[in-house]
Amino acid sequence: MIESPATQLDQQMIRFPGGFRWGVATAAYQIEGAATEDGRGPSIWDTFCRTPGRVIEGHTGDVACDHYHRFRDDVKLMADLGITAYRFSVSWPRVQPAGSGPANQAGLDFYRRLVDDLRAHGIEPWLTLYHWDLPQPLEDAGGWPERDTAARFADYAMLTHDALGDRVSHWTTLNEPWCSAFLGYGSGVHAPGRQESVAAVRAGHHLMLGHGLATRALRASAPEHEVGATVNLYAVSPQTDSPGDADAARRIDGLANRFFLDPMLRGSYPTDVVDDLREVTDFAHVRDGDLAVIATPMTFLGINYYSRYVVAAPAPEGNREPYWRVPSSWPGSEQVPFVSRGVPVTDMDWEIDSAGLLETLVRVNREYTDLPLYVTENGAAFADRVVDGEVHDPERLAYIDEHLRACHEAIEAGVPLRGYFAWSLLDNFEWAWGYTKRFGLVHVDYDSQVRIPKSSAKWYAEVIRRHGLAAQ
Numbered sequence: 456m457i458e459s460p461a462t463q464l465d466q467q468m469i470r471f472p473g474g475f476r477w478g479v480a481t482a483a484y485q486i487e488g489a490a491t492e493d494g495r496g497p498s499i500w501d502t503f504c505r506t507p508g509r510v511i512e513g514h515t516g517d518v519a520c521d522h523y524h525r526f527r528d529d530v531k532l533m534a535d536l537g538i539t540a541y542r543f544s545v546s547w548p549r550v551q552p553a554g555s556g557p558a559n560q561a562g563l564d565f566y567r568r569l570v571d572d573l574r575a576h577g578i579e580p581w582l583t584l585y586h587w588d589l590p591q592p593l594e595d596a597g598g599w600p601e602r603d604t605a606a607r608f609a610d611y612a613m614l615t616h617d618a619l620g621d622r623v624s625h626w627t628t629l630n631e632p633w634c635s636a637f638l639g640y641g642s643g644v645h646a647p648g649r650q651e652s653v654a655a656v657r658a659g660h661h662l663m664l665g666h667g668l669a670t671r672a673l674r675a676s677a678p679e680h681e682v683g684a685t686v687n688l689y690a691v692s693p694q695t696d697s698p699g700d701a702d703a704a705r706r707i708d709g710l711a712n713r714f715f716l717d718p719m720l721r722g723s724y725p726t727d728v729v730d731d732l733r734e735v736t737d738f739a740h741v742r743d744g745d746l747a748v749i750a751t752p753m754t755f756l757g758i759n760y761y762s763r764y765v766v767a768a769p770a771p772e773g774n775r776e777p778y779w780r781v782p783s784s785w786p787g788s789e790q791v792p793f794v795s796r797g798v799p800v801t802d803m804d805w806e807i808d809s810a811g812l813l814e815t816l817v818r819v820n821r822e823y824t825d826l827p828l829y830v831t832e833n834g835a836a837f838a839d840r841v842v843d844g845e846v847h848d849p850e851r852l853a854y855i856d857e858h859l860r861a862c863h864e865a866i867e868a869g870v871p872l873r874g875y876f877a878w879s880l881l882d883n884f885e886w887a888w889g890y891t892k893r894f895g896l897v898h899v900d901y902d903s904q905v906r907i908p909k910s911s912a913k914w915y916a917e918v919i920r921r922h923g924l925a926a927q
């Protein structure tokens with residue numbers, strides 16, 4: 456039989472299921488700028504950026520990509536690329552400057568304009584409530600290690616939902632609670648920059664409690680809306696199959712992944728992780744009923760995936776620093792070494808490992824939940840350069856291509872993966888790395904604010920148009 460050209464083309468394509476979302480993601484503090492405009496209050500990131508030595512070259516998000524003023528151009532850019540869903544975050548201090556009390560109408564109006572413009576261009580708004588910019592007054596009152604912050608978060612969630620719920624139906628409570636808790640309060644490399652192991656563990660709990668309270672309130676007030684959370688997950692492997700390396704992998708998987716997945720999807724902390732943390736905390740901050748709130752059913756789960764961790768057994772006892780002297784993102788497991796395998800890395804030094812994404816998606820589905828899953832962030836930093844008005848970024852293109860293939864394999868394996876959001880639409884303020892790391896599909900010149908879609912953006916637009924990738 457002679458095949459028609461259309462059939463031949465079909466066979467050469469890896470196609471994604473109908474309705475699969477093709478998205479891009481950003482976060483408020485990383486792109487908006489306008490840090491003191493229209494009543495926005497300070498967040499912990501404004502304070503952190505002003506603390507000498509915390510952010511590379513003293514960079515701040517004061518101007519960033521000036522998206523606050525240029526959002527219409529950015530929405531147009533997305534529309535031109537064929538993006539079908541946009542994941543952005545609301546700046547809590549823009550809409551509720553004190554972290555409690557009255558809303559700032561001008562702040563809410565900004566998001567209303569943004570959302571209306573997205574919808575007018577046929578782009579679904581995916582709203583994240585918390586992408587790390589805690590109002591400074593709440594940190595002054597103790598921050599996430601304090602239980603009250605969870606209640607404040609749920610109030611803010613409802614205040615935002617009251618204003619935007621008529622036009623946004625996809626709601627994400629938290630972005631990457633691991634980072635907020637363990638980088639913010641453990642190693643201190645993120646705002647608010649505290650180095651207190653016990654505070655990190657408490658913060659993790661109260662973030663999840665805030666997520667549960669907000670999820671409960673949002674779902675009660677709008678049962679028709681989608682409500683979920685985004686966690687950052689890693690594939691974790693032992694360096695060898697020795698029992699010591701296996702135990703190190705268990706510990707790091709416990710803190711990075713299961714510390715959040717188990718409470719949110721099973722309603723309990725993993726007992727081995729509680730045990731690993733026994734010298735840090737007795738978990739007395741966990742009250743009766745908290746875990747039931749944390750496990751409030753969601754309607755989807757967002758997963759951010761970037762890399763794999765390979766870990767090994769700690770050095771023998773005598774060669775270790777006492778844990779309280781090591782400011783660490785891994786309380787109780789400070790001595791576990793992270794091993795580099797010498798495989799290709801991105802500009803962040805993160806190993807490129809798309810098999811880890813497949814592994815992670817299959818694991819979450821098999822071990823935890825049959826909820827619809829979304830890859831809510833995935834992407835790569837590379838040191839791009841503008842040459843003759845163009846930016847060629849074959850490494851980023853290859854990174855996304857490889858990870859999309861992993862997504863497709865996951866779908867073929869039965870994982871209900873419903874969409875992919877590339878990180879990020881624009882080059883932006885990469886937290887402690889300031890503007891020195893570029894993750895965008897679109898290049899930003901921070902002096903002129905000129906945007907140039909990189910070759911990866913043009914390629915992604917083609918993937919979207921064909922709803923798939925060429926078979927290899």
Ligand code: FCB
Pocket residue numbers: 482485630631634687759832878885886894
């Ligand atoms: C994730 C963050 C996001 C961005 C990427 C590179 O951890 O959610 O804001 O910084 O990493």
